Amino acid sequence: MTLRDITSKITKAEAKAGREAGSVSLIAVSKVQPNGRVEAVLEEGHRVFGENKVQEAAGKWPAFRERFENIELHLIGPLQTNKTRQAMELADSIHTLDRPKLANTMARIAQEIGKCPDLFIQVNTGEEEQKAGVLPMDADGFIAECLALDLPVKGLMCIPPVEEEAALHFALLAKIAKRNGLQGLSMGMSSDFEKAIALGATHVRVGSAIFGDRVVG
Numbered sequence: 001m002t003l004r005d006i007t008s009k010i011t012k013a014e015a016k017a018g019r020e021a022g023s024v025s026l027i028a029v030s031k032v033q034p035n036g037r038v039e040a041v042l043e044e045g046h047r048v049f050g051e052n053k054v055q056e057a058a059g060k061w062p063a064f065r066e067r068f069e070n071i072e073l074h075l076i077g078p079l080q081t082n083k084t085r086q087a088m089e090l091a092d093s094i095h096t097l098d099r100p101k102l103a104n105t106m107a108r109i110a111q112e113i114g115k116c117p118d119l120f121i122q123v124n125t126g127e128e129e130q131k132a133g134v135l136p137m138d139a140d141g142f143i144a145e146c147l148a149l150d151l152p153v154k155g156l157m158c159i160p161p162v163e164e165e166a167a168l169h170f171a172l173l174a175k176i177a178k179r180n181g182l183q184g185l186s187m188g189m190s191s192d193f194e195k196a197i198a199l200g201a202t203h204v205r206v207g208s209a210i211f212g213d214r215v216v217g
């Protein structure tokens with residue numbers, strides 16, 4: 001598929017769900033993709049990208065920003081506390097706020113540097129041991145804690161377990177967001193973004209369907 005195929009599927013999914021055209025933001029996930037492929041998508045006019053490692057993002061996006069205006073960079077991978085400052089200086093949005101220590105660190109650094117990216121709180125909707133994210137039962141408390149720190153929390157993010165019906169997880173995330181008055185929902189990837197849009201996604205994170213399979217090694 002191409003960028004154009006994906007954007008047209010998004011437009012159709014928005015219409016089908018009775019949602020406003022353009023209400024869903026497409027994050028093109030460029031992790032481990034060769035720069036040539038990323039550049040081609042930039043040349044097509046797309047400006048919203050996602051990376052899951054701070055180091056990798058720092059290695060490629062400053063140079064792209066010099067050549068292309070209005071790039072919006074989203075960090076969507078687990079964030080180590082010692083990379084918080086670098087992440088906050090680099091990204092426009094961070095989707096993986098998932099623990100009090102990280103929230104406190106972000107609040108302190110935001111004071112120091114005078115800015116903070118838009119934040120999404122990651123919820124481990126499948127309660128998987130190996131996955132990051134706050135547990136659903138702890139979500140309300142953690143959201144309140146982050147808002148009390150004056151962090152710009154825009155919404156919630158989830159990565160459903162691979163072997164389960166994603167729609168159940170999208171619906172759960174939407175329910176938690178709604179009862180906490182949060183608008184943003186970062187959910188849906190290459191295989192299920194249309195389903196996520198039907199359930200209210202405001203940000204879909206699509207990698208391989210745009211760029212092709214990830215080149216590893």
Ligand SMILES: *Cc1c(COP(=O)(O)O)cnc(C)c1O
Binds near residue numbers: 206
């Ligand atoms: C890699 C990644 C994606 C994109 O996955 P695809 O299946 O290639 O669309 C989305 N979200 C997160 C958190 C990722 O790490």
